[in-house]
Amino acid sequence: MNKKLFTGCLVAALGGLLFGADTAVISGAEQAIKEVFQLDGFWHGFTNSIALIGTIVGAIGCGIPLDKYGRKKVLILVGIFYIVSALGCGLSHSWPAFLIYRFIGGLGIGASSVAGPMYISEIAPPRLRGRLVALFQFNIVLGILLAYFSNYFINKWVATDAWRWMLGVQAIPSVLFLVLLYLIPESPRWLMKRQRTAEAREVLLSLGNTDADVIVTDIAESLKAESSGHTEKLFARKFSFPVMCAILLATFNQFSGINAIMYYAPRIFSMTGLARDTALLQAVLIGVTNMVFTIIAMFVIDKFGRRTLLIAGSIGMILFLGLTARAFYLHDFGGYLVLVYLVGFIASFAFSQGAVIWVFLAEIFPNSVRAKGQALGSFTHWFWAAVMTWLFPIVAELPFGGTLAFSFFCVAMVLHLLFAVKMLPETRGKSLEELEKIVLR
Secondary structure: OOHHHHHHHHHHHHHHHHHHHHHHHHHHHHHHHHHHOOOOHHHHHHHHHHHHHHHHHHHHHOHHHHHHHOHHHHHHHHHHHHHHHHHHHHHOOOHHHHHHHHHHHHHHHHHHHHHHHHHHHHHOOHHHHHHHHHHHHHHHHHHHHHHHHHHHHHHHHOOOOHHHHHHHOOHHHHHHHHHHHHHOOOOHHHHHHOOOHHHHHHHHHHOOOOOHHHHHHHHHHHOHHHHOOOOOOOOOHHHHHHHHHHHHHHHHHHHOOHHHHHHHHHHHHHHOOOOHHHHHHHHHHHHHHHHHHHHHHHHHHHHHOHHHHHHHHHHHHHHHHHHHHHHHHHOOOOOOHHHHHHHHHHHHHHHHHHHHHHHHHHHOOOHHHHHHHHHHHHHHHHHHHHHHHHHHHHHHOOOOHHHHHHHHHHHHHHHHHHHHHHOOOOOOOOOHHHHHHHHOO
């Protein structure tokens, strides 16, 4: 693989590591935050979900800057947001200030979830695009795992205000991400959209494309409507199929319960009677499982295809979510049953939806509306992530709360399986310009 291509993909994917770390780090800090700021169930859920509310804004709001200023400049802004959020949260002494800094971090996550996969998909060759975009997801789960480890050791080693260190330590990788962004080129497809054809061809050649002239011609053809002065509207009838697929996939991704489980893994284990240290350690096992099965998915996603992975993973998620709901209903927490079930769920999710969602959202939309379409998909994803994260601690305090939550997740995955079998197209092995002809059939 071309060195510059790999470097560009890896650096863009590092935004996913910070995204994953932010997702998981709150799981170790959320109980301390509740006590420090004296929050009831409603406002505790709101505080935990404020970053996700920021993520919604960041995802839906980054489409225009991505088109106007380019993928690279938006990623640089993301790096700045991550640094400000980490330092601000770690040093906050008032609840409103904490909310503001978490919201800023959410803006960075939302924009990163659009710009990172988009950038990678636009520089990667078709035969490698699946695994290279999945590199973004790998970095998400690596960030989750590192955050779980960090939470566990900080909790053991720091006696006072450990939660501040859990949140503040993220400034270190954020600074590294910001510095490395200056080493990567701009997306050639964005350069073409700005009519900078010579620069686009130069970037394509530097990325190892020997057929750069052919690619430039294909991109120019797909952008012909825009270059003639006509701005495409995302919700035009001809884009209804990719819009529907993106919205449904993003919705089912969060209806699986993944973010609720990642945010509240130690809480869920505590509900089964485990001590805090043990619960944090078992959360680490969740993170390890997530990373291992994401790596497996990265190596097979371009061989077996996106749709196949989604179908196989759905079957596993239905099984393990159903068993978890049953365990909470019967209070059957003997041994490590719930841990086994949740590990099975995480493995199934990481192998399917976790690896596929950012790849699919980066592929399904035509060049002319890719920024807007991917922003819509990410907005949908983060909207439901915020809702799930806000509601979970409220539902968990209800009688049979665990049963209700995991039963809902299980039923949602049954519907997702039907969606994957009946409606979802396969995007494996095709150029972005070839896919455009398929989704606009």
